[in-house]
Every structure is written in structure tokens, then in C-alpha cells.
Amino acid sequence: MAKSTSKDVAKLAGVSQSTVSMILNGKKDVSFSRETVDRVLNAAKQLNYKSSLRQGGEKQNNGKAIAVFCANLDNPYYTMLIQTISNLSENYGYSMLVCDTHRKYSVEAGYIKFMNNMIAGAIYTYLPQYTDLFQKISNRVPVVVLGDKDETVTSDSVELNSTKCGKLIAQYLLSLGHKKIAYISTPISDQMLARKRRVEGVLQEYEQHGFPNGVIVRASTGNYNDRESPINEEYCAGYNLTQEILKEGDHGISAFVGLNDMVALGIMDALADGKYRIPQDYSVVGCDNNIFSRLASVSLTTVEHFVNQKGEDAFNMLINKIQHKYTSKPEILPQKIVRLEYEPKLIVRGTTGSNKRK
Template structure:
């Protein structure tokens, strides 16, 4: 028959002290003063009884959930779903789970999620857009303890790792395509162009710069949704409705447009449906263009001309940067630990499909640019 294991209670009874005294003495935790006699008596009794202090289970940091947190402003736009797809595919390869914080462009919600980071203790954080300006400092402070990557607009000054997007360049490419086709009078539909959403304004500014160089800046009609739209929780079709509703307004106010541009593909889909309902042919009567090259843009019945800027790849790269920071492969250089800041940028490409063509003359003929 096996011998019964000696416990701290056995030692306490034999030594004539409390169990807590045995625990503190044998673990050398003298936060309560014990006489020399008590200490010697407890230690001697434990030795005589053959008591062995059990090994304490230490919770190692490596045993906690391998977690990457993703801050996302909107899950109704396929652009952000594509980013998440890229992030998740790479994080799963490395054995990490995702925790998605859908801020819905709400400052209070973003702040609440940021405060949760101290409890969640993620291995890394990815922002799929620029952090709100009032939280820039907090994000930079977090980056000193947790690897953070931001998929941001190139013009923003943020001292963290970034997968960059030059929104101004996207706008310029869109404008050059329409100018080369011979379009002079065009509409541009956008979500609210607020200070908080500077990346939207950069795309519009790039578009206007190209038309300005051609002496046609005043021929561009900018139609942006009201600021209150960003203050409400977005519906699943919010950006589509922006395109649809504002196209109706544009057509009522300006009958001489030959092309309408959506700031992104979702807005462009709304533009196309509004034109269809108003009996406009695309591209015969009106050319339409979007940006992001989302899945629906590729569908045959849609065939939307758009800009590819490799969204899924950006998600993967953002995750790769986090992994490099979690598991640094470098060694010390001259006794100093090197600090690296990563910046990745893809060159956007124009994807011409069936929604853009030469503008139509008043007489009904297609007017080709002679240049």
C-alpha cells in the first residue's frame, strides 16, 4: 500500500502552528515576523515528516491565447472584408486568432476598445484605417509595448509601422483615365468629407489636381454626403445608398455630365443602379468608375472600371509586420538592439472594364479624344 503524501496541514499539526505559518516559512515569505525558534521548528518538522513543497504552477506568457486585434471602421464595405481576409489567412498560418473591433467610426466605441487592450493583452494590433486623431498619441504609446501596424493614408504622420496607401495617387489615376477618354464634365460622389476621414479628401484632391492641370477643375461637380451620416451606425447598404441617392440629385441638377465617379466600388454600384432606373445606358450615356476592385466589380453584368491596389495583400503584409515584431529575427548590433520601422506600399493599377468609354456627343455619336 502506497504511503500517504505528507501535506502542509500535517506539518502544521506536528509543529503546533497554523497552516499559513507553514506555507510562509517554507516559501521564505516572512511578511509576518516569526521568531527564530518557530522557523527552525517548522523547517525541522517538515524535514522529519518528509514534506516536499509542491511546485507552483507558473502561468507563462506563452500559454495565453495567441491573439491579434484588428480595429476596423466598417464591415459593410467589401474593402474591409478583403483586408480581414488577408490578415486572417496569414494569422491562421502562424497559429494566431483574431479579435475584430468594429468601431463603426464612433469615437466612444474606439476609445472603449482601446481601453480593453490592457485586459486582452494581444500580441499585436492592426488598424485597417488611420486611428482617430484624438487617439493618435495613445496608439503610439501602445506601440511601445505591443506591435502595431496601421493600414493608412501615406500623408498621415504616425510613428508606427504602416502598410501605406497614397489616396491622392488613386484619385489621379482615376482622373487621367477619364481625361484620356475625353471626358470634361464629370461628377464625383463621396461619403462625408470630414476632417476625421482625411483619406477620403485626399482621393478627391488627387482627382481634382489632374482636372486642374487640364484646365477643367471647375468642370468637376463634387457631391458628398452630409456629415451626420458618419455619426450614425452604418447600415449594410449605407455606401450603396450614398451612390444611389446622390446620383439622383446630380442628374436633376446637372444634365450635361458624361461620367460619374464613386469614391469606392460600393458607391459606384449605387451610381450604376440609379442610372439604370433613370434609363441611362452605361457606358453609352454615362461612364462610371469606382475604386478598390472588390469582388462584385468583376461580375460580368457589373463590369466596373476601377482601381486595384492589392487590398488582400495589404492585410497579409500588415500581419507579417506584426509577426516580425513578435519574433524578432535580428541580433544585437554592436551590443545595441536595432529598432525597425516598416513601411510597405503597393503601386495601384487601373482596371478597365465595361463601365467607361468615350463621352457621347449631343447628337448621339461617341466623341473620341483626338489626342
């Protein structure tokens, strides 16, 4: 029986050969309807056809996987990234190994030891905290980092400047007349660079506008290297710390800012349980623009930093590094570090309004 070609797939799916090529090879910067994609994928499966790019990838990966390190699976930020990377991995014939580390040294070390020669490359969805472990895996396979801007990272990276996120939120709240706000976060430390920079951005902006005491910062505590990270840590931080502030009495606060959307959801529930109205009594802002924040019943004002697109770029960087590793001679491989930075964008929804508590 003759081997199927892309022309056969195009004929069965009722599309052009170029459409088949772009869909099966995961070409960027083009889009097709879900119906068209499904027709092409079903036709390729029916004919047992694989594109030359995917066939080449399978020869290179030799049954290996892409490892994806994430801090937790409670936050939709990470699950959105994982879904994006998973879809692309499948297109290239790779399996995916999800490593849920809770930022714990022992867990991350255990994954790296377990992998041995199982993986072709790795993506960190947060800034690596343990230099020795990161170096160990980087010496073995290509690695790409998704995280805050950090010049010390010695691998390709897709970056976000969290200081800009903080400044963007602060500028918006100040424009609405919110001169005293509360900032709620999970533990903040030098190791948690994104968390530290985000709150610094808020503080810097308020100080520059003449309100050096305009931000009350509350962060949960805990050393999650020594014990299990609590379930729903971020939501619980938002809920519990907001209740704590409300019980203390009136600080003159007119708005709450969450480190991310999950913290902001906790803030919103605490305010609702206290019979406060959003945004009439308090405005609330998050960061990430996750799937929950977009729900009509939530309508959270937040910061978009393009999670799915960052996942795509990180994966494409990694595939490029893997393919160069297999197709180029080591002595002529260029030594370069690629850094791609995304600009944050404020998304205004129903949880913010002008300060009514003046």
C-alpha cells in the first residue's frame, strides 16, 4: 500500500496542501477555525500520515519527553502554560513530564534524578531558585526559563518585568483617587524575585506620587522547602490576610491589590463575607488574567501578560535548541542567549472604580 502524502490528507479534509502543512507543523502567526483543524487532524490520523517535521522530531527525540517544572498546580497560570506546552509537544511527537515542585529543593532534585536520560529538554515556568540543580539539568539538556527578567539566568528565557506590573497597577489606582491601599501576597523574599519586584513597583509608584505610606503590605509566611505547601495557598493568603486587615479597623484603605488573580479571588471572597461591596466600598486588582478572572460573575480588573503566547515562545525556543543540538556539530554551535520580554497590559473590568471612601 502506497504511503500517504500531504496531498492525500488535503483531499480527504477538503483543504489545501499548504493548510495541511501549517496545521500539522504548528506554524505560528496563522490561525484556522477549530473545525478546519479537526478535519485535518482526523484526516491525517485516518491515513496514518505524519508530516516530515514531526517525523524528524520523532527521530531526534527517540521517545524522550519535555520536562516542565511548575511551582504548583492550584494556580491556573501554570495549568494554562502546561496545556499550551502539552499541545505543542504532541505536535512535535514529544511526551511531556510535569514536575510540580512546590519550590522545594528535595522535590526538584528528586525529579531531576528520576529523569536521568528520559528527557530531550526542559522548561522552567518560574525562575530557578537552586543554582546547583539548574546547572545539573542545563549541562544535560537544553533548558528555557519562563519567569521574571533576570540577567543572571544563563539560558534562553521568556521574561516579564514584574516591577512594570506593579507600577501599572499603582498608576491606575492613583488615577482613580486611591491614596491608601493594601497589597496582599504569598511569602516575599529575595528568592521569589517576581513577588518582590511586583510589590516594589507598587511602592515606588506611590512614593513618587507623594504617598510614601500609601501602601500596607501583608504577606503570608512559611518555609515551603521544609514542609508541604498548603493547598490553595494563594487564595487562602488573599482571604485570610484581608480578613485580618478588616478586623483591625479602618486604615483608610479604599483598594486591595493581590499578588496574582488567585490572591485577588481570596480578597474578593473575604470582602463579600464581610458584606462589603466591590467596587463601591473597595476596589480589587489582580495580576495574570487567568480564566477565572474573565468570568462575568467575577469580572476582575487585572494585568494581562499573555500566558499562552509566552508558553508558545518558550516551547519554540526549546525546540530550536534541541534541533540544533542534533543537527549541528558541537564545535560550530553558536553560543548565544535569547531573551524575549513581554510588556504587561492593564485589563479594566468591574472590580475597580473611583475612590468613594474619601
